[in-house]
Amino acid sequence: MSTDITGLKGPRHIAGLKGAGRAEQAPPLRTAGPGPIKGAGRFSSRSIGVVIVAVWALAAVAAPVVAPHAVDDRFPGLLNSPPTVPHVSFVQRPYIYRWMLVNQLEQRYEIDRGRPVPLRWFSGGTLVQSSDEARAPLLLFGTDSYGRDVFSRLLYGARMSLSLALVSAVGAMLVGMAAGGLAGYVGGALDEALMRTSDFVMVLPAMYVALALRAVLPLVLAPRVVFALLAGIFALVGAPFIARGVRAIVRSERRLDYAVAAEALGASAARVLVRHVLPAAGGFVATELAMLIPAFIVAEATLSYVGLGFPDPIASWGTMLHDASTNIRVFADFPWLLSPAAAIFLVVLGLNLAIEDAGGYERTLG
Amino acid sequence: MTRYIIRRLAFALFLVVAVSSASLLLAGAVPGDFASGTLGLEGARRDRLEQARERYGLDKPLAVQYRDWVAHAVRLDFGNSLLYDRPVGDLIPERAVNTAVLALTALTLATLVGLPLGIVVGSRHGGLMPSAIRAGSVVLLSMPPLLTSLFLVFVAARTGWLPISGMRSAVAPPGGAALDVLRHLVVPAAAIALPLAAMFERLQSQAMREVVRQPYVLAAVARGASRSRVVWRDALKAALRPIAAVYGLVVGTLLSGSFAVEVITAWPGLGRLMLEALSARDVYLVAGCAGMGSIFLAVATLFSDVALAFVDPRVTE
Numbered sequence: 001m002s003t004d005i006t007g008l009k010g011p012r013h014i015a016g017l018k019g020a021g022r023a024e025q026a027p028p029l030r031t032a033g034p035g036p037i038k039g040a041g042r043f044s045s046r047s048i049g050v051v052i053v054a055v056w057a058l059a060a061v062a063a064p065v066v067a068p069h070a071v072d073d074r075f076p077g078l079l080n081s082p083p084t085v086p087h088v089s090f091v092q093r094p095y096i097y098r099w100m101l102v103n104q105l106e107q108r109y110e111i112d113r114g115r116p117v118p119l120r121w122f123s124g125g126t127l128v129q130s131s132d133e134a135r136a137p138l139l140l141f142g143t144d145s146y147g148r149d150v151f152s153r154l155l156y157g158a159r160m161s162l163s164l165a166l167v168s169a170v171g172a173m174l175v176g177m178a179a180g181g182l183a184g185y186v187g188g189a190l191d192e193a194l195m196r197t198s199d200f201v202m203v204l205p206a207m208y209v210a211l212a213l214r215a216v217l218p219l220v221l222a223p224r225v226v227f228a229l230l231a232g233i234f235a236l237v238g239a240p241f242i243a244r245g246v247r248a249i250v251r252s253e254r255r256l257d258y259a260v261a262a263e264a265l266g267a268s269a270a271r272v273l274v275r276h277v278l279p280a281a282g283g284f285v286a287t288e289l290a291m292l293i294p295a296f297i298v299a300e301a302t303l304s305y306v307g308l309g310f311p312d313p314i315a316s317w318g319t320m321l322h323d324a325s326t327n328i329r330v331f332a333d334f335p336w337l338l339s340p341a342a343a344i345f346l347v348v349l350g351l352n353l354a355i356e357d358a359g360g361y362e363r364t365l366g
Numbered sequence: 367m368t369r370y371i372i373r374r375l376a377f378a379l380f381l382v383v384a385v386s387s388a389s390l391l392l393a394g395a396v397p398g399d400f401a402s403g404t405l406g407l408e409g410a411r412r413d414r415l416e417q418a419r420e421r422y423g424l425d426k427p428l429a430v431q432y433r434d435w436v437a438h439a440v441r442l443d444f445g446n447s448l449l450y451d452r453p454v455g456d457l458i459p460e461r462a463v464n465t466a467v468l469a470l471t472a473l474t475l476a477t478l479v480g481l482p483l484g485i486v487v488g489s490r491h492g493g494l495m496p497s498a499i500r501a502g503s504v505v506l507l508s509m510p511p512l513l514t515s516l517f518l519v520f521v522a523a524r525t526g527w528l529p530i531s532g533m534r535s536a537v538a539p540p541g542g543a544a545l546d547v548l549r550h551l552v553v554p555a556a557a558i559a560l561p562l563a564a565m566f567e568r569l570q571s572q573a574m575r576e577v578v579r580q581p582y583v584l585a586a587v588a589r590g591a592s593r594s595r596v597v598w599r600d601a602l603k604a605a606l607r608p609i610a611a612v613y614g615l616v617v618g619t620l621l622s623g624s625f626a627v628e629v630i631t632a633w634p635g636l637g638r639l640m641l642e643a644l645s646a647r648d649v650y651l652v653a654g655c656a657g658m659g660s661i662f663l664a665v666a667t668l669f670s671d672v673a674l675a676f677v678d679p680r681v682t683e
Contacts, residue, residue: 045504203381203667207622208640208659212652215644216392298510302626305512306641321516325630331523331530341516349508 049353056347060158067152068129068138071315075137075147080107080327080334083142084130086119093118098136107333112136142336144320145327153315154339160316162347164231165296169289171235176242177278177285183243184250185273195247198240206237210299214308223314230309234299238292242285249281290355294348301344317344367675374671378664386657390435393644393652394428435653444657445650449642454654457639462658464533465628465635469620469662471551472558479559480566481609487567488574488605489597499567506564511623515557515630528552531632554631558623562616569612573605580604610677614670617663 059066075081084096095116099109117136123129130138140151183194201209213233221229253259254277262276263269297317303309304318305325312319317340324330324337331338426434435445444454483503487496509517522528529535529550534543577583578601586596625637632638636655643651675681 200381200384203618203663204385205618205622205625205659205663207625208656211625211641212389212392212644212656215641219645294508294510298512302512305626306629307645331520335520338516338520341513345508345513348510349505352504352508 045353049350049355052346052350053354056158056162056343056350059155060162063152063155063159065125066127067149067155068124068126068140069149069152071148071153071156072313073148073152075139075143075149077101077147078109078137078139078143079147080145080337081109081139081143081147082334083336084136084139086138086140087116093120095119096130096136096138098132099139141339142334144323144337146323150320150336150339153320154317154343157315157317157320157340158343160227160310160314161297161300161318161344164227164234164300164316165293167227168231168234168238168296169293171231172238172242172292173285173289175235175239176288177246177281179239180243180246180281181250181273181278184247185254185269185277187251191247194243198243201237201240202244206295207299207302209237210234210303211306211308214303219308220311223310226310230300230303234296238296241292242288245284245288246278246281249284250277253277253280287355290351294351297344297347301340317341367679370675370681371672374668378668381664381667382657382660385660385663386439386653387432387436389656390649390653391428391432393647393649394431431649435650444654447643447648447651447654449646449648449651454650457651458636458654458658461634461636461639461655462662464633465621465624465637466662468551468554468558468627468633468635469617469624471555472562472624473616473620475555475559476562476566480563481570483563484567484570485574485597485602485605488571489578489601496571500571503564503567506560507568509561510626511558511561512626512630514560515554515627518553518557519631522553533634550633554624554627554633557627557631558620561623562619565612566609569608570605573608574601577601577605607674607677610670610674613673614667617666621659621662 078099078101081099081101084099086094086096088094095118098112098115098117100112102108102110118131119128119138120131121128123131124133128138130136137149139149141154142150144150144153179194179198183191210230210233213236214230217229250273254272259272259277262272267276300309300316301318301321304316305321307322309318309322310316312323320340321338324334324340327334327337438445442455444458446452447454447457450457483499487499490496506514519530522530530553533547533550535546535550574597578597580601583596583601586600587593591600621637624633624635625641627633628635628637629641636658640652640655640659642648643655671681
């Protein structure tokens with residue numbers, strides 16, 4: 001397989017890199033593994049990663065139930081208010097203290113220690129809310145400059161950001177497997193054309209390609225259209241990474257006995273490719289997807305940050321960071337507005353831990 | 367070898383031409399142009415719009431615009447920026463230098479930190495320090511420049527140790543302008559360098575672990591060469607190849623990373639200029655920025671291709 005990969009046409013540094021990454025490095029790392037302690041550590045860090053990702057996926061799915069407030073609920077009297085910390089005691093229900101605005105201009109708040117507000121479970125259609133929502137809402141991560149609950153928006157933002165990344169990854173997988181499979185199976189001029197194109201796209205800085213493609217389209221679009229548009233752009237930018245590896249695998253697999261046998265039994269080319277040969281690329285594609293998804297999450301955040309992502313009322317991690325960036329005091333005074341950055345970090349860390357040692361660290365798209 | 371270099375040169379040239387042309391055509395082909403974007407919002411009269419279009423040459427068909435642009439570009443005249451009302455050829459170099467300074471500083475920092483750490487981690491079995499470095503790398507790899515720059519700006523704003531935005535202070539502080547720029551450079555450069563250093567550390571330690579297992583390394587140890595001599599001289603030479611291969615690709619990462627960092631820390635580089643140009647539909651400036659970016663890319667890939675060919679002659683076949 002290694003000769004086949006390095007036998008690719010086109011820019012050699014990519015072929016060389018992929019060859020070094022997959023064919024020469026990955027297997028020895030697994031077979032001649034280090035001592036038992038490291039092995040155990042790897043297993044546990046891997047499961048930590050899976051748990052982090054699973055928790056976020058669950059949070060995204062369950063956002064309407066877990067989030068105390070709706071995405072666009074505003075508390076006009078509580079702009080940029082700090083988080084309300086739930087206090088737990090044995091004798092009574094968990095409670096919070098109310099924030100009192102002491103300086104309108106500087107948006108400074110002080111805790112109203114006199115009157116604890118108990119929390120209520122399963123009220124108002126959500127998991128937990130304060131018992132006095134009008135005056136003392138439960139704001140786990142504070143509010144943004146419109147007075148919206150950052151925690152709730154973070155959960156709804158997870159839906160938007162994670163589903164966009166997932167849809168983009170599926171798109172990249174479909175395009176990449178189709179192009180790579182065709183190039184590897186058919187060969188000839190089609191192979192040449194497809195691989196040259198994907199080489200070219202891979203050389204370009206992905207962020208700029210996405211930026212340019214997004215920027216040339218009308219700026220104001222419906223959220224649904226933006227979602228489809230970004231997913232399409234990300235899929236196109238991500239597909240070459242999958243296509244190149246799939247092509248190499250298909251080229252070597254189709255010469256193996258099982259594929260030749262299927263062909264000899266009269267299976268059509270399409271059947272041999274889809275049913276027999278492509279599944280061999282499954283492991284590679286899975287690893288590649290786990291590296292593309294973080295890149296897509298960051299790409300959405302970057303595009304929304306510069307104002308080319310989702311429009312304002314939509315909560316995504318990128319639009320939340322964009323809102324935060326418009327306030328010059330965010331870093332010094334309202335750090336809770338940066339919680340989407342922490343969320344992105346956790347998801348990316350989780351994915352990185354989950355696929356640790358499964359493949360290359362060769363690129364970060366951000 | 368010569369044929370190989372010529373082939374790579376041709377690719378580099380193609381890259382620059384294709385990227386700048388594509389961006390010009392892309393930016394020109396979309397509905398809405400600079401005139402309607404800037405004047406249209408102010409409720410300009412139709413004849414004012416037409417006037418503006420005529421002045422900027424936006425009234426001609428796209429094919430003609432492109433032909434004119436190419437005809438001028440070969441004479442190194444890249445048109446006027448509609449946004450700044452200055453020749454693109456004047457605007458770009460200044461911004462490009464800023465981006466280059468940022469990217470090169472980050473690359474140097476990342477190499478100086480990442481490679482030695484990777485060698486240390488890759489040449490040892492177990493132990494507290496390698497595990498700690500490794501853990502640090504995994505954490506940093508999960509922080510792309512967008513996040514590192516937000517985090518570093520946050521730290522800098524909280525502590526007040528370093529300036530958090532721009533490239534120069536409004537009033538030159540004591541110590542001179544150079545020191546001032548240097549102080550402004552710390553946050554953006556570190557934001558790009560940290561994840562990159564982590565990537566280098568991982569790659570280098572993987573490569574090192576492969577090489578240390580080779581028989582010739584064992585043979586050198588058996589002959590009585592000291593451990594540090596074997597690791598830092600004999601094994602290192604062979605373990606540098608993967609890094610050399612990745613250096614060319616890193617430029618894309620650097621440019622992508624510097625975009626986020628430039629926007630967040632207000633570093634006046636090419637990325638921010640490109641964003642402004644794209645938002646204002648300033649077609650000539652877009653093409654200029656894309657062209658300059660692709661020159662960076664082309665030069666770097668060419669350089670790393672040639673370097674790789676020297677380290678590993680097999681690639682020229």
